[in-house]
Amino acid sequence: MNGLELIKHTNGGGEMTATCSTGSVELLKQGVVKYTNTEKLQIYNAFSNAFDNYLIVFGSLTSKPGGSNFMMALRNVDGSHDGSYNIQRLVADGGNPIAARFTGQTVCYGVDCGPTVPSGGHVYIYGPALRQPTAFRSVGARSAPSVQVADYASTHTSSATYDSIELGDNSSGYSQTGTLTIYGFKKQSVV
Amino acid sequence: MSGLVTMTPDYCECWGDKATINANGGVDFENISELDLNGVFTSEFDNYVIFLSGGVSANAFIRAKMIDENGDPNSSGYVDQYINYTTVLGSGRSAVKTHGWDFTNWTGNMNGTEMHLYGPFLPTPTAQRSVNVDAYSGARMYENASSHSVAASWRGIRFATNANTMTGNVVVMGYAE
Numbered sequence: 001m002n003g004l005e006l007i008k009h010t011n012g013g014g015e016m017t018a019t020c021s022t023g024s025v026e027l028l029k030q031g032v033v034k035y036t037n038t039e040k041l042q043i044y045n046a047f048s049n050a051f052d053n054y055l056i057v058f059g060s061l062t063s064k065p066g067g068s069n070f071m072m073a074l075r076n077v078d079g080s081h082d083g084s085y086n087i088q089r090l091v092a093d094g095g096n097p098i099a100a101r102f103t104g105q106t107v108c109y110g111v112d113c114g115p116t117v118p119s120g121g122h123v124y125i126y127g128p129a130l131r132q133p134t135a136f137r138s139v140g141a142r143s144a145p146s147v148q149v150a151d152y153a154s155t156h157t158s159s160a161t162y163d164s165i166e167l168g169d170n171s172s173g174y175s176q177t178g179t180l181t182i183y184g185f186k187k188q189s190v191v
Numbered sequence: 192m193s194g195l196v197t198m199t200p201d202y203c204e205c206w207g208d209k210a211t212i213n214a215n216g217g218v219d220f221e222n223i224s225e226l227d228l229n230g231v232f233t234s235e236f237d238n239y240v241i242f243l244s245g246g247v248s249a250n251a252f253i254r255a256k257m258i259d260e261n262g263d264p265n266s267s268g269y270v271d272q273y274i275n276y277t278t279v280l281g282s283g284r285s286a287v288k289t290h291g292w293d294f295t296n297w298t299g300n301m302n303g304t305e306m307h308l309y310g311p312f313l314p315t316p317t318a319q320r321s322v323n324v325d326a327y328s329g330a331r332m333y334e335n336a337s338s339h340s341v342a343a344s345w346r347g348i349r350f351a352t353n354a355n356t357m358t359g360n361v362v363v364m365g366y367a368e
Contacts, residue, residue: 004193004194004195005193005194006193006194006367006368028368029368031368032368057238057366058309059237059238059309059310060237060310060313060315092272092273092274092283092285092336093272093285094272094283094284095283095284095285096274096281096282096283097274097283117316117318117338117340118309118310118316118317118318119309119318120238120307120308120309120310120318120319120320121309121320122307122320139320139322140320140336141307141309141319141320141336141337141338142336143316143338146270146272146285146338147270147271147272147285147318147336147337147338148272148336149272149273149274149283149320149334149336150336179237181238181366181368183194183366
């Protein structure tokens with residue numbers, strides 16, 4: 001099978017599970033996570049050697065009590081993590097685009113969101129389970145306070161392999177609600 | 192079923208020369224000013240991606256409106272934020288629209304759009320993000336994030352030009368879970 005494939009535990013690695021520090025999370029099926037008012041959402045066994053590259057689709061995304069950044073950080077099931085993130089941000093909110101660069105961060109940006117009108121976005125993750133630094137590209141539409149183009153390109157400095165991911169705003173007290181779906185990009189086998 | 196699934200329209204209508212549903216489930220269109228794709232959003236999927244490519248008879252904004260179960264387009268609640276990169280400078284603007292989203296601007300015969308729709312069938316407002324390339328000055332990035340504030344379930348989408356006509360192909364895909 002080729003193309004875009006929903007993550008299943010039979011793809012390799014362990015079975016996917018999800019937890020959160022506050023709120024509630026439900027694994028609708030392997031690869032599909034529904035979260036409600038969560039802070040610090042952890043998804044274990046999201047990545048494996050079955051795929052090199054991944055896509056996470058964020059739909060119906062809202063946040064409380066106001067707008068927030070749904071940040072991401074690579075983790076392993078055993079809790080290990082290292083390295084730092086460098087981020088290039090591009091945001092257009094009402095007028096000309098503005099850009100900013102952040103280096104040496106403990107998290108990178110996923111999809112920005114707001115409290116009322118749902119936001120959406122795609123995050124491409126290149127090589128998280130490979131023994132090389134990981135790259136991220138977020139393409140998002142933030143719906144509040146008014147619609148914004150909110151894009152991020154990020155790199156992670158560590159060459160370790162990762163099987164899990166943690167998501168949530170870096171500031172406590174901000175929670176997110178929505179459903180995310182994790183796909184792997186399947187390569188075609190040449191015989 | 193997993194990944195991307197082609198959503199063949201129940202039917203399509205156009206204003207112009209012709210539009211035909213092809214064997215792959217997409218729609219080929221020639222010299223049209225409006226194209227309705229009906230039945231491409233269903234309860235099966237929450238999120239969709241639309242690939243639109245082709246050319247225009249002369250410079251044109253390509254706009255989109257959501258279509259309800261009766262085949263009627265909705266004309267309120269659209270907000271656009273675009274960014275436009277030509278040469279080295281970027282510009283942007285946000286505006287409230289009644290004629291739908293102006294999600295890209297096409298020039299010549301080499302243009303492409305990847306439009307992501309989040310939740311069009313769900314009875315909640317819809318978010319949209321398009322990543323475009325058009326032939327202005329050889330190549331241009333004209334990108335767009337939009338929202339539609341009407342909390343209703345939409346079954347299709349209308350593409351239209353603000354002026355002139357377009358020729359090309361469009362295919363709608365659902366993200367299977």
